[in-house]
Amino acid sequence: MIVNPVPWPNGAKVACAITFDMDADSLVHIEHPKDSIKRVSTISMLRYGPQVGVPRILEAYRRYGIKQTFFVPAWCIEQYPGAIEGMINDGHEVGFHGYIHEAPNSLSKADEHYWMQRSIDTIVKHTGKRPRGNRSPLYNFSDNTADLLVKEGFLYDSSLMGDDVPYILKTKMGELVEVPTSWATDDWPPYVHSIDLNYVMQVMSPERAMEGFLAEFEAMRRAGGGLWIGIWHPFVSGRLSRWLRVEAMIEYMLGTNEVWFATLEDIARHILKCRENGTYKPRVDQLPYYDKPVAPKRTASPKKRRG
Numbered sequence: 001m002i003v004n005p006v007p008w009p010n011g012a013k014v015a016c017a018i019t020f021d022m023d024a025d026s027l028v029h030i031e032h033p034k035d036s037i038k039r040v041s042t043i044s045m046l047r048y049g050p051q052v053g054v055p056r057i058l059e060a061y062r063r064y065g066i067k068q069t070f071f072v073p074a075w076c077i078e079q080y081p082g083a084i085e086g087m088i089n090d091g092h093e094v095g096f097h098g099y100i101h102e103a104p105n106s107l108s109k110a111d112e113h114y115w116m117q118r119s120i121d122t123i124v125k126h127t128g129k130r131p132r133g134n135r136s137p138l139y140n141f142s143d144n145t146a147d148l149l150v151k152e153g154f155l156y157d158s159s160l161m162g163d164d165v166p167y168i169l170k171t172k173m174g175e176l177v178e179v180p181t182s183w184a185t186d187d188w189p190p191y192v193h194s195i196d197l198n199y200v201m202q203v204m205s206p207e208r209a210m211e212g213f214l215a216e217f218e219a220m221r222r223a224g225g226g227l228w229i230g231i232w233h234p235f236v237s238g239r240l241s242r243w244l245r246v247e248a249m250i251e252y253m254l255g256t257n258e259v260w261f262a263t264l265e266d267i268a269r270h271i272l273k274c275r276e277n278g279t280y281k282p283r284v285d286q287l288p289y290y291d292k293p294v295a296p297k298r299t300a301s302p303k304k305r306r307g
């Protein structure tokens with residue numbers, strides 16, 4: 001069971017959102033700032049996202065009549081404006097995902113804010129509106145991120161992992177809806193293998209990856225009132241064999257007549273609407289979780305063995 005199931009629109013049992021983080025080659029430039037341009041094969045692997053993956057994904061979304069959310073680093077918007085134009089023309093949502101996939105929790109508060117504002121300007125220029133949602137690159141949400149998002153007027157975040165259903169993040173500055181993610185439905189662990197990105201794993205078959213993704217879906221469907229969210233990448237899940245399996249998954253989900261496919265913005269707005277009309281009381285998480293280091297300074301850590 002789910003402790004606090006959400007009453008989704010039209011009695012749907014699961015809210016479904018495939019979110020694509022279109023990182024393109026930002027990943028290799030941030031990982032290897034000194035010599036990324038010499039890593040041509042990896043750049044090409046990542047450019048597959050905007051150039052081949054996104055058009056394929058958009059075509060399928062048109063066929064199924066669904067609107068979804070893309071998170072795109074601002075640098076990628078500047079590099080691949082055609083991919084963004086396709087998303088906007090088809091009515092999809094474009095959210096904030098860093099400037100060039102930098103980790104917010106490695107930056108000072110001032111720097112994090114600078115890159116956030118600069119990225120918002122880029123998003124406004126290319127999409128005509130301010131982003132409503134954030135996904136921190138690699139889930140690297142910092143202890144300042146929530147406050148900065150509130151300050152910049154964001155509606156929701158989708159980087160944390162604290163529940164099966166959306167909940168409220170409360171800070172001294174205000175609040176956000178959290179539309180939570182999970183590594184269980186992220187396409188990185190089953191599919192990505194890249195020495196340049198320091199991620200070396202055995203690549204799974206689409207069937208095996210989908211087994212894990214669908215296990216999450218079936219559990220949410222059985223419980224009722226849950227959220228299923230894919231955290232995927234166009235250069236990864238947009239490859240043909242994987243994408244064909246995704247299309248079968250979308251058809252299966254739609255065929256249950258028990259799902260609501262929506263953008264994260266619509267999901268977040270639904271939560272606030274239900275709270276307002278009294279049909280749902282979302283759980284509240286107060287941030288920051290901690291304001292100083294937790295482990296005592298003189299805690300004995302396990303001694304390293306010699307030899």
Ligand SMILES: [Zn+2]
Nearest residue numbers: 021023137138
């Ligand atoms: Zn990313």
